[in-house]
Amino acid sequence: MTRQAKRPLVLGVTGGSxxxxxxLASFIKEGLGGRAAVVCQDWYYRNNEGTLGADREALNFDHPRALETPLCVKQLDALLAGRTVQAPVYDYATHARRAETREVAPQPLIIVEGLFVLHEPALRRRLDLSVFIEVPDDMRLLRRVRRDSVERRVDLEETLRLYERFVRPMHQRFIAPSSKHATWRWPQLEEERFKARLLSLIKKKLVLT
Structure with a gap:
């Protein structure tokens, strides 16, 4: 029986912001010629449309409760059963879910990536392999500053406020401890070598080599 006729292989990719x-998820998908589906936890942020003022400033997107994990699990199960899903689209500028959805079709490999992939037991149980990416705090902060400025229209002052109030403490509370569940803890200094080894291993497991 071919892998396509079996349950897909599920890879979890996690680490701090x-x-x-x-x-990494994109690298693996491209390395498999597109024969992978990516499910991103960020898609499942709860709808906060209409939240204003102090309530908006208090939104903590780095806490597991900010995500609708049951919906993520439900759609992952559908993909594992061979069904296409309509995943939500989240607008970071308005903190609301958009009316449109993104279609995700099942593939031999399903990559689940996000902050809490290894923290959430329901997701963790569905993983066959997992990677926790270890990057120094200062480097992660620099990357977040660049991303927020370019992709999410967030200025430097707001990025630093969020980092101090939410990102760093939530990383220490929820994300870093979840690394103990990872198949591999990936020190980024070995980036290219590790990526090549990981891709080779996945290809062998999928019988695609």
């Missing part, structure tokens, strides 16, 4: 989760 700015660690390079999305880049």
């Amino acid at each position: 700015g660690s390079g989760k999305s880049r």
Whole structure:
């Protein structure tokens, strides 16, 4: 029986904000010629449309409760059963879910990437392999500053406020401890070598080599 006729292989990719989760997921997908589907936890942020003033400033997007994890798990299960899903699209500028959705079709490899992939037991149980990307705090902060400025229209002062109030303490409370569940803890100094080894291993498991 071929892998396509079996349950897909599920890879979890996690690490702190700015660690390079999305880049690693994209690298693997491209290395497999597109034969991978990516499910991003960020898609499942709860709808905060209409939240204003002090309430908006108090939104903590670095706490597991900010995400609708049951929906993420439900859609992951659908992909594992061979069904296409309509995943939500989150607007970081308005903190609301958009009306449109993104179609995700099942593939031999499903990559689940996000901050809390290894923190959430329901997601962790569905993983076959997992990677925790370890990047120094200062480097992750620099990457977040660049990303927020270019992609999310957030100025430097706001990025630093969020980092001090939410990002750093939530990383220490939830994300860093979850690394103990990882198949591999990836020190980024070995980036290219590790990426090549990981891709080779996945290809072998998928019988795609």
